[in-house]
Amino acid sequence: MFGFPNEKNLGRIVLSLLTETESFETGLKEILSKVSIPL
Numbered sequence: 001m002f003g004f005p006n007e008k009n010l011g012r013i014v015l016s017l018l019t020e021t022e023s024f025e026t027g028l029k030e031i032l033s034k035v036s037i038p039l
Helices: 007-020 024-035
Strands: none
Touching: 007 024
């Protein structure tokens, strides 16, 4: 598993990215492109 130093803060960032995008799928693509971690 990939550990983050601040999981709560990361969750807030993820939620903010998802709410700023038009769709959930687009949000996931944005997050993956920024984090660069293959799932």
